[in-house]
Amino acid sequence: MIEQYVVQASTYAADIDNVILLIAVLTGFWFFAAQGMFFWLLFRFRERPGHKAEYVTGDEPDLKRWINIPHILIIICDVFIVAAAIMVWVNVKQTLPEADRTIRIVAQQWAWTFVHPGPDGQLDTDDDITMIDELHVEVGQVYHYQLESTDVLHDFSVPVFRLKQDAIPGRRIVGWFEPTLPGHYDIQCAEMCGIGHGLMGARLFVETPEQHAQWMRDRGEILARAH
Amino acid sequence: MASQNENFFLKYFWSTDHKIIALQYMFTGMAMALIGGYFAYAFRMQLAFPGAEIPLVGVVTPHEYNAFVTNHGTIMIFWVAMPVLIAAFGNYLIPLMIGADDMVFPRLNRLSYQIFLLSAIILVASFFVPGGGFGGAWTAYPPLSADGAYNLTPLGASMWVTAVALEFVAFLMGGINFITTAMNSRAPGMKAFDVPIVIWFIVIASILFMASVGPLIAGAIMLLFDQQIGTGYFDARTGGDPVLYQHLFWFFGHPEVYVVLLPALGIVAEIITVFSRKKLFAYKIVLYTAIATGVLSFFVWAHHQFIAGIDPRMANIFTVTTVLISIPIAEMCFVYIATLYGGSIRFTVPMLWALAFMAEFLIGGVTGIFLGASGADIYFHDTYFVLAHFHYTFFPIAIIAVFAGITYWFPKMFGRMMSETAGKVHFWITILTFNGIFIPLFVLGAWGQHRRIYSYEHFPDLWELQPLRIFATTCLVIMLLAQVIFLVNFFVSMLRGKKAGNNPWRANTLEWTVPSPPPHGNFETLPVVHRGPYEYSHPDHDEDFWPQDAAPAAESAS
Numbered sequence: 086m087i088e089q090y091v092v093q094a095s096t097y098a099a100d101i102d103n104v105i106l107l108i109a110v111l112t113g114f115w116f117f118a119a120q121g122m123f124f125w126l127l128f129r130f131r132e133r134p135g136h137k138a139e140y141v142t143g144d145e146p147d148l149k150r151w152i153n154i155p156h157i158l159i160i161i162c163d164v165f166i167v168a169a170a171i172m173v174w175v176n177v178k179q180t181l182p183e184a185d186r187t188i189r190i191v192a193q194q195w196a197w198t199f200v201h202p203g204p205d206g207q208l209d210t211d212d213d214i215t216m217i218d219e220l221h222v223e224v225g226q227v228y229h230y231q232l233e234s235t236d237v238l239h240d241f242s243v244p245v246f247r248l249k250q251d252a253i254p255g256r257r258i259v260g261w262f263e264p265t266l267p268g269h270y271d272i273q274c275a276e277m278c279g280i281g282h283g284l285m286g287a288r289l290f291v292e293t294p295e296q297h298a299q300w301m302r303d304r305g306e307i308l309a310r311a312h
Numbered sequence: 313m314a315s316q317n318e319n320f321f322l323k324y325f326w327s328t329d330h331k332i333i334a335l336q337y338m339f340t341g342m343a344m345a346l347i348g349g350y351f352a353y354a355f356r357m358q359l360a361f362p363g364a365e366i367p368l369v370g371v372v373t374p375h376e377y378n379a380f381v382t383n384h385g386t387i388m389i390f391w392v393a394m395p396v397l398i399a400a401f402g403n404y405l406i407p408l409m410i411g412a413d414d415m416v417f418p419r420l421n422r423l424s425y426q427i428f429l430l431s432a433i434i435l436v437a438s439f440f441v442p443g444g445g446f447g448g449a450w451t452a453y454p455p456l457s458a459d460g461a462y463n464l465t466p467l468g469a470s471m472w473v474t475a476v477a478l479e480f481v482a483f484l485m486g487g488i489n490f491i492t493t494a495m496n497s498r499a500p501g502m503k504a505f506d507v508p509i510v511i512w513f514i515v516i517a518s519i520l521f522m523a524s525v526g527p528l529i530a531g532a533i534m535l536l537f538d539q540q541i542g543t544g545y546f547d548a549r550t551g552g553d554p555v556l557y558q559h560l561f562w563f564f565g566h567p568e569v570y571v572v573l574l575p576a577l578g579i580v581a582e583i584i585t586v587f588s589r590k591k592l593f594a595y596k597i598v599l600y601t602a603i604a605t606g607v608l609s610f611f612v613w614a615h616h617q618f619i620a621g622i623d624p625r626m627a628n629i630f631t632v633t634t635v636l637i638s639i640p641i642a643e644m645c646f647v648y649i650a651t652l653y654g655g656s657i658r659f660t661v662p663m664l665w666a667l668a669f670m671a672e673f674l675i676g677g678v679t680g681i682f683l684g685a686s687g688a689d690i691y692f693h694d695t696y697f698v699l700a701h702f703h704y705t706f707f708p709i710a711i712i713a714v715f716a717g718i719t720y721w722f723p724k725m726f727g728r729m730m731s732e733t734a735g736k737v738h739f740w741i742t743i744l745t746f747n748g749i750f751i752p753l754f755v756l757g758a759w760g761q762h763r764r765i766y767s768y769e770h771f772p773d774l775w776e777l778q779p780l781r782i783f784a785t786t787c788l789v790i791m792l793l794a795q796v797i798f799l800v801n802f803f804v805s806m807l808r809g810k811k812a813g814n815n816p817w818r819a820n821t822l823e824w825t826v827p828s829p830p831p832h833g834n835f836e837t838l839p840v841v842h843r844g845p846y847e848y849s850h851p852d853h854d855e856d857f858w859p860q861d862a863a864p865a866a867e868s869a870s
Binding site: 105119133136139144152156163166237240254255277280284 | 373374448455462554555591597619625628636642649659671682685688690692758772848849
C-alpha cells in the first residue's frame with residue numbers, strides 16, 4: 086500500500102508496509118461494515134407517518150448477539166494486529182544484526198552531520214569522511230548508526246527506509262538499516278526543533294559498490310588537498 | 313438563591329448561577345475558537361502558497377509559523393474543547409439534568425471561570441511580548457521549550473506554560489464541583505442508572521482529568537523552573553532527562569483524549585435517543601465501556617513515544633494496551649449504531665451533527681490502530697497521517713459534538729429555536745469541507761510528509777504533492793467562511809427566533825421540564841424522578857416520550 090507512494094529502499098521497509106496493509110484490511114472491513122450498517126439503519130428507520138419506534142432495551146438476547154459476536158471478532162483481529170506489529174518492531178528496533186559499517190549522525194539546530202567511515206571501514210580514524218546534510222551509503226551493507234544531538238530533540242527520519250528515531254541530547258542511540266535500492270532520497274527532521282525545523286532536511290545517497298567507492302576516492306582527494 | 317434585582321455586571325460577570333457560568337465558558341471558548349481558526353487559516357495558507365502575502369495575516373515567517381501551529385493546537389484542545397465540552401455543558405447540564413438548583417460549590421465555580429479567563433488572557437498576551445508566542449509545538453518538549461536560547465521565545469514560552477498550568481487549576485475546581493454535585497444533589501428517585509449518560513460521562517471525564525493532571529502540573533512547574541531559575545530537571549548536561557517530561561506530559565495527554573471524548577459521546581447519546589425516539593441500547597454496556605476505556609487510558613501513554621528513545625521493549629507492552637482500547641471503543645460504537653435500530657429517525661440539525669459525529673469519529677478510531685501498532689507507527693510517527701488521525705477524533709469531538717450540543721440545547725439556553733434551514737446549510741458545508749481538508753492529509757502522511765514544516769520546498773520528494781495542500785487549504789477557507797452562517801444564525805435566533813416553549817424536542821430529561829431559559833434556581837419545586845432518561849416509545853405509555861418526573865399512571869389517578 087505505502088510502496089505505491091514511497092519506494093522501499095531498506096530490507097525491513099516491506100515488513101513495515103505489510104503490517105500497514107494487514108491493519109488496513111482488517112480495520113477497513115470493520116469500517117465499511119459499521120458504516121454500511123449505520124447508513125442502512127438510517128434509511129430503514131427514517132421517520133415515516135404512522136410508524137412508532139420500537140421499545141428495545143438492549144438486553145434482548147437475539148439483538149445483543151449483534152454486539153457480542155463482533156466484539157469477539159474484534160478481539161481476534163486485535164491479536165493478529167498486535168502479533169504482526171510486535172514481530173516487525175522486534176526486528177527493526179529491538180535486535181541489532183552484526184554491522185558491516187558504522188556511521189555517526191549528529192543532529193543540531195538546524196543541520197545534520199554525517200560521519201562516514203573512510204576506506205579503512207572504521208569510524209573515528211583519520212580517513213573519516215564528514216559531510217553536512219549528505220549521507221552516502223552502499224547497497225547491501227548492514228549499517229549501524231550512532232545517533233546524537235548536541236542541543237534539542239531531533240528525529241532522524243528516512244521515509245524510503247521506513248526508519249525513524251529521535252535524537253536526544255546526552256544519549257547515543259544505536260540502530261540499524263540495510264539499504265537495498267540505489268537512488269537519492271529525502272532525509273527529514275521529524276521532531277520540532279525550533280525555527281529552522283522546516284529547513285532541516287538532508288539527502289540520502291544510496292549507491293552501488295562502484296559508485297560508493299568512486300565517492301570515497303573523490304572525498305579522499307579533497308581531504309588530501311586540504312591537508 | 314440570589315436576589316432577583318442584581319445589576320447587569322453582577323448578573324453576567326460575577327454570577328454564581330451555573331447557567332451563566334456555563335455561558336461564560338461557552339462564549340469564551342467560541343472566541344478562542346475564532347483565534348484558533350484564524351491561526352489554522354494563517355498556517356494552511358502559508359503551506360499552500362509559501363512565502364505569499366496572506367490576506368489578514370501578511371507574510372508568515374518560520375518563527376510565526378511555529379507559533380501559529382503550536383498555539384492552534386493548544387487553544388483548540390485546552391481553550392475550546394475543554395471549556396466548551398466539559399465546563400460549559402457540564403455546568404449547564406449537571407444541575408438541570410439531575411434536578412438540582414445549582415452546583416454544590418457555586419463560588420468555587422465562579423472562581424474556576426475567572427482563573428480560566430485569566431489563563432486565556434495570558435495565552436493571548438504571549439503573542440505580544442518580545443519574541444512573540446511560543447513555537448515549540450503544543451507538546452512543548454524540552455530542551456527546546458526549556459531554554460530561550462533554543463526556542464527564541466524566552467517570555468512566550470514561560471507565559472505559555474503558566475497559562476496551561478492555570479487552565480488546569482481552573483478545570484480541577486470545575487471537576488470537583490461536577491463530581492460532588494452529581495454524587496450528592498440528584499433528585500429523589502434518581503438512581504445511578506437513571507442518570508442521563510451525558511452526566512455520567514462528564515463525571516467520569518472529570519475523574520480521569522483529576523487522576524491524570526497531577527504529573528502534568530508537576531511537569532509544567534519543573535519546566536517553568538528550568539526556564540526561569542535555571543534548574544535542570546530536563547537538561548541532560550546537568551543530569552536531567554528530557555524524556556522524563558514526555559512521560560509526565562503523555563501520562564496526562566492520553567487520558568485527556570478521553571476527557572474530551574466522553575462528554576462528546578454523552579451529548580451524542582442524548583441526541584440520538586431523542587431523535588430516533590428510542591431507548592439507549594444497553595445503557596449499562598455504554599457505561600461500563602466508558603469506565604473500561606477510562607481505566608485503560610492510563611496505561612497507553614507511551615505509544616506517543618515509541619520512537620522517542622524509550623527502551624524498545626516497552627513498546628511491546630504499550631502496543632498491547634493501546635490496541636486493547638479498541639475493544640471498548642468499538643463496543644461503544646456498535647451500541648450507538650444499535651440504538652438507531654427500530655427507531656423513528658428525524659433528521660433535525662442536532663441529529664445530523666450527532667450522526668456525523670458517529671460516522672466521522674469511526675474514521676478517527678480505525679486510523680488510530682495504525683499508530684498504536686508499534687511496527688506500523690515507525691513509519692507513521694510524526695507524519696500528517698497522525699495529524700489527520702487526531703483531527704478525525706478531535707474535530708468530531710470539539711466541533712461536531714459541540715455543534716450538536718449547542719443546536720440541541722440552544723432552545724433551553726435562550727428560549728428560542730434556531731433556523732433549521734441555515735443550520736442544515738452550515739452543517740453540510742462544514743462536514744464536506746472537513747473531509748476535504750483531512751483526507752488529502754492522510755494521503756500526504758502516507759507519502760511520508762512530516763509535521764510542523766513551514767514549507768515543503770526544501771524536501772524534493774514531497775514538493776511535488778503541492779496540489780493536495782492547496783486543495784486542503786481551499787476547503788479550510790470555505791469551512792471558515794461557512795462559520796459565519798452559524799454565527800449569524802446563533803445571534804439572530806437568540807433575538808428573533810421562534811419561541812421554544814419548555815420542551816420543543818419532546819425529550820424526557822429534567823432540563824426540559826423547566827421554562828426556557830430556566831430561572832436562577834432552575835426548578836420551582838424540586839422534581840422527583842420516577843424512571844430512566846430514555847423511556848421513549850414505551851409500550852405502556854400513549855405518547856412516544858415519558859418524562860423522568862412524570863408521575864406513574866396509578867399514582868396520578870389516586
